[in-house]
Amino acid sequence: MSFTSIQYYLFLMLTALLYYQLPARFRTYLLLAASYFFYISFEPRYIIFILITTFVSYFSALIIASSNSHRMRTAILTGALGVEFIILGTTKYWNPIAKSTDWFGPFDILVPLGISFYTFQTVGYLFDIYRNRLPPEKHFFRYALFLSFFPHLLAGPIEPAQSFLPQLQRYVQFEKKVFVLGCLLIIFGLFKKLVIADHLSPIVSLIFDQPDGHKGLAVALGLFFARYQIYCDFSGYTDIALGSAQVLGFQLSPNFKRPFFANSITEYWRRWHMSLGIWIRQYIFYPLVSTSFSRFGVHGLILLTFLVLAIWHGGTLNFLIYGIWHGSFVIIDLKTKELRQRFYHFSGASKHPKILHFLAVLATFFLIVVPPTLFFRATSFDQSIILLQNLIIGNWEFSDLKFINESLMLTYHLKVALCALAGLELMQWLYEVKKINLTNWSFRRLYACLVLLALIIVLYGHFVNNTKFIYMQF
Numbered sequence: 510m511s512f513t514s515i516q517y518y519l520f521l522m523l524t525a526l527l528y529y530q531l532p533a534r535f536r537t538y539l540l541l542a543a544s545y546f547f548y549i550s551f552e553p554r555y556i557i558f559i560l561i562t563t564f565v566s567y568f569s570a571l572i573i574a575s576s577n578s579h580r581m582r583t584a585i586l587t588g589a590l591g592v593e594f595i596i597l598g599t600t601k602y603w604n605p606i607a608k609s610t611d612w613f614g615p616f617d618i619l620v621p622l623g624i625s626f627y628t629f630q631t632v633g634y635l636f637d638i639y640r641n642r643l644p645p646e647k648h649f650f651r652y653a654l655f656l657s658f659f660p661h662l663l664a665g666p667i668e669p670a671q672s673f674l675p676q677l678q679r680y681v682q683f684e685k686k687v688f689v690l691g692c693l694l695i696i697f698g699l700f701k702k703l704v705i706a707d708h709l710s711p712i713v714s715l716i717f718d719q720p721d722g723h724k725g726l727a728v729a730l731g732l733f734f735a736r737y738q739i740y741c742d743f744s745g746y747t748d749i750a751l752g753s754a755q756v757l758g759f760q761l762s763p764n765f766k767r768p769f770f771a772n773s774i775t776e777y778w779r780r781w782h783m784s785l786g787i788w789i790r791q792y793i794f795y796p797l798v799s800t801s802f803s804r805f806g807v808h809g810l811i812l813l814t815f816l817v818l819a820i821w822h823g824g825t826l827n828f829l830i831y832g833i834w835h836g837s838f839v840i841i842d843l844k845t846k847e848l849r850q851r852f853y854h855f856s857g858a859s860k861h862p863k864i865l866h867f868l869a870v871l872a873t874f875f876l877i878v879v880p881p882t883l884f885f886r887a888t889s890f891d892q893s894i895i896l897l898q899n900l901i902i903g904n905w906e907f908s909d910l911k912f913i914n915e916s917l918m919l920t921y922h923l924k925v926a927l928c929a930l931a932g933l934e935l936m937q938w939l940y941e942v943k944k945i946n947l948t949n950w951s952f953r954r955l956y957a958c959l960v961l962l963a964l965i966i967v968l969y970g971h972f973v974n975n976t977k978f979i980y981m982q983f
Contacts, residue, residue, distance in 0.1 A: 666784035681758030691755030698748030703970035706742035725903020772869035
């Protein structure tokens with residue numbers, strides 16, 4: 510039951526209708542049943558993994574909170590985290606290692622959708638209980654819903670217990686404007702996914718799947734489009750998730766804040782996959798500072814953190830290069846910040862802050878963010894090397910793009926994607942610069958946006974063999 514299917518929206522509307530009609534004491538059970546139904550619609554066996562995670566973390570949290578023994582609390586935390594990470598590591602990395610090494614024979618492990626995201630929520634919850642930052646949730650079914658709430662179940666955002674568990678305890682009344690804004694978020698997410706990401710997908714796939722046949726400008730275009738495809742696909746999922754939750758009266762954590770408007774790589778990572786970034790800082794980076802790893806220094810820990818992030822995406826050489834690239838540039842950005850400020854002041858560039866900001870945004874995006882997409886998107890290291898070589902040795906002529914002109918289908922995909930990208934950038938510029946706030950808009954303007962975006966999706970959405978959401982694989 511994909512977020513892009515009609516079945517999902519029939520399911521969402523039916524769930525919302527029943528939810529607002531039921532008394533408060535029954536609502537948790539309805540949403541939990543709906544969430545489990547949503548999950549098993551992909552594969553019934555997935556439910557086993559989330560049930561194990563739920564039982565282990567729920568009872569472990571109660572024991573940790575009730576124990577006065579530091580040794581007991583630490584032992585229970587370690588044991589619970591060990592179970593969680595063994596399940597996550599086995600399901601996530603067994604198959605890739607087995608296929609690349611032939612160590613484990615032909616045995617294939619089932620990989621549950623969303624296991625990284627609900628495992629991370631579990632880890633955060635257990636650590637917060639252990640540190641006495643949060644009382645344990647004693648209502649088992651409410652805690653189960655915290656982990657399995659269907660809008661964020663498959664690909665986040667990673668919800669902190671402090672912000673989401675209290676929402677499950679309050680009585681939500683239907684509010685027309687909240688509902689309409691939720692629908693608008695859903696429509697906007699579908700616009701990103703179906704009109705931009707899925708129209709870019711055939712062009713990007715052709716370039717990356719046939720690396721020998723494309724050089725210079727074609728590879729550069731493939732990198733540019735791949736970065737936008739990943740962004741529109743993932744942020745589109747997030748918008749649909751946030752909108753679905755808002756239709757039911759819940760607020761999920763934001764995951765993106767117009768990352769391509771960042772004027773440094775450090776700021777980019779404050780705007781990109783924000784819930785994961787917050788989780789990594791709270792539960793990996795800051796805890797490492799107080800351990801023996803602190804001897805590596807802040808910059809060493811930053812690089813180590815990005816290596817962990819790379820391994821989470823996949824334990825391949827490509828993802829390691831991707832993590833090292835970003836970690837290295839974050840370190841360079843932090844170490845040279847004062848030097849750059851002095852240079853701007855000395856050269857007089859600081860007198861033109863808007864121009865300086867614009868150039869910094871362009872440099873961050875095109876020189877730092879786009880290039881490592883080659884390793885993120887490529888399916889193998891060999892493919893990455895071929896593309897890198899063809900990017901460098903190509904003549905960078907418009908003739909490199911003749912494969913698009915020779916295909917009516919690719920030409921159509923390109924035209925739709927470019928027009929939609931222009932519209933997206935305009936909308937994001939209004940949010941970024943003009944500080945547009947939709948909550949202040951009248952219903953008439955909101956309905957007009959809904960109808961316009963829905964019409965564009967119906968006319969130009971790529972519904973035939975539409976691709977899965979990219980981040981569901983992680």
